[in-house]
Amino acid sequence: MSRGELADAVNAALDRLYPGQSxxxxxxxxxxxxxxxxxxxxxxxxxxxxLKDVLDAGSDAELGLYNPRSADEATAFGMAAAKEPAVxxxxxxxxxxxxxxxxxxxxxxxxxxxxxxxxxxxFPGVVTTAKENRxxxxxxxxxxxxxxxxxxxxxxxxxxxxxxxHEVAQRVVPDAHVVYVDNDPIVGVHARALTVxxxxxxxxxxxxxxxxxxxxxxxxxxxxxxxxxxPVGLLLLAVLHFIEDDxxxxxxxxxxxxxxxxxxxxVLSHFTLDFNTAEEVxxxxxxxxxxxxxxxxxxxxxVARYLEGMQILDPGVVAVSEWRPDRGPDRRPTVAEVxxxxxxxxxxxxxxx
Numbered sequence: 557m558s559r560g561e562l563a564d565a566v567n568a569a570l571d572r573l574y575p576g577q578s579x580x581x582x583x584x585x586x587x588x589x590x591x592x593x594x595x596x597x598x599x600x601x602x603x604x605x606x607l608k609d610v611l612d613a614g615s616d617a618e619l620g621l622y623n624p625r626s627a628d629e630a631t632a633f634g635m636a637a638a639k640e641p642a643v644x645x646x647x648x649x650x651x652x653x654x655x656x657x658x659x660x661x662x663x664x665x666x667x668x669x670x671x672x673x674x675x676x677x678x679f680p681g682v683v684t685t686a687k688e689n690r691x692x693x694x695x696x697x698x699x700x701x702x703x704x705x706x707x708x709x710x711x712x713x714x715x716x717x718x719x720x721x722h723e724v725a726q727r728v729v730p731d732a733h734v735v736y737v738d739n740d741p742i743v744g745v746h747a748r749a750l751t752v753x754x755x756x757x758x759x760x761x762x763x764x765x766x767x768x769x770x771x772x773x774x775x776x777x778x779x780x781x782x783x784x785x786x787p788v789g790l791l792l793l794a795v796l797h798f799i800e801d802d803x804x805x806x807x808x809x810x811x812x813x814x815x816x817x818x819x820x821x822x823v824l825s826h827f828t829l830d831f832n833t834a835e836e837v838x839x840x841x842x843x844x845x846x847x848x849x850x851x852x853x854x855x856x857x858x859v860a861r862y863l864e865g866m867q868i869l870d871p872g873v874v875a876v877s878e879w880r881p882d883r884g885p886d887r888r889p890t891v892a893e894v895x896x897x898x899x900x901x902x903x904x905x906x907x908x909x
Contacts, residue, residue, distance in 0.1 A: 562610070566606045581600070646665045649668045651798060651850065651851075652740040659687065659717050661717060663742065674843065681895065684893050684894065688877045688888075688889060693721065695880055697789065700900075701725045705725075707732065707733040708788065708790075709737070709789070709791065710736050711738075713736040714743065722757065732757045735760045736762075737766075744761065760780065773815045787817055790816060792824050802858060805854075806861065809824075823899075826854055828855060830856055831894060831895065840853070866903055867901060869901065874891075877893075877894045
């Protein structure tokens with residue numbers, strides 16, 4: 557559901573709940589955006605009622621709009637104060653916000669734009685790469701939904717953008733279940749936008765770190781949303797390359813996939829320099845050596861090793877723009893313009909214990 561659609565739904569609820577007096581209460585997409593960013597600490601009673609109606613929330617606390625700053629404030633509003641409020645660090649670039657910047661979003665800070673521009677100087681195709689990764693997600697999730705996958709675990713989801721995983725999946729399977737995971741607190745601010753989908757399905761968001769797979773797999777939100785005895789579509793899109801150590805990255809993939817039942821799938825994309833010129837490779841090495849890069853490129857053979865024991869679907873580990881493209885060669889970028897490789901792999905029917 558887009559911000560505009562959510563605003564329309566809230567206005568319809570206001571009209572229904574407060575006939576004759578709702579016009580002054582109507583909201584627009586900009587109001588929804590401020591709500592997601594936490595700029596509306598405590599909307600008026602009528603708007604809260606409309607939000608609860610649209611989002612099927614049982615209480616003000618469930619809306620997650622107000623984060624009490626103290627126990628006294630929590631008591632005043634009948635809510636539980638956050639024990640450890642999430643801190644959004646605006647002094648260090650974050651991949652989710654930088655990615656949002658490249659996609660043309662608005663949820664980023666100066667440090668993210670500076671980092672994004674520096675990388676784009678060395679790699680002019682980085683914006684194209686970000687968009688192609690999003691298109692790969694769309695094609696891969698659509699494929700899995702048509703193949704019978706009804707639940708998805710999307711780790712490193714980033715900030716909301718057109719065609720989130722649940723939107724793609726639920727267009728094919730309205731009752732699809734999706735859990736989003738990210739480690740950036742600002743994504744949590746937008747979690748409500750991520751978790752509004754088809755009412756026949758179910759979505760959830762949790763803040764966790766890819767480096768601790770068990771904290772994800774054992775989280776109550778996963779247990780409440782996904783049935784890990786049934787096949788799952790695991791999405792690791794443009795996230796593993798933030799793990800510097802090759803063995804640690806491989807171990808993370810193994811720990812996650814070992815917890816999934818046979819018949820599940822892994823969708824993976826990863827930063828690579830396989831398609832870039834020698835000049836671009838040298839430019840990235842300079843950035844990396846200066847400590848100004850936080851992504852670690854890997855070759856396609858290394859990425860393929862993360863998929864050992866799985867059935868890598870055709871066309872294999874390729875540039876994300878080349879994975880079952882829905883556009884002709886003349887309408888999509890060349891592999892030299894895309895610094896991401898990707899693949900979809902099926903977990904085997906039988907695996908050794």
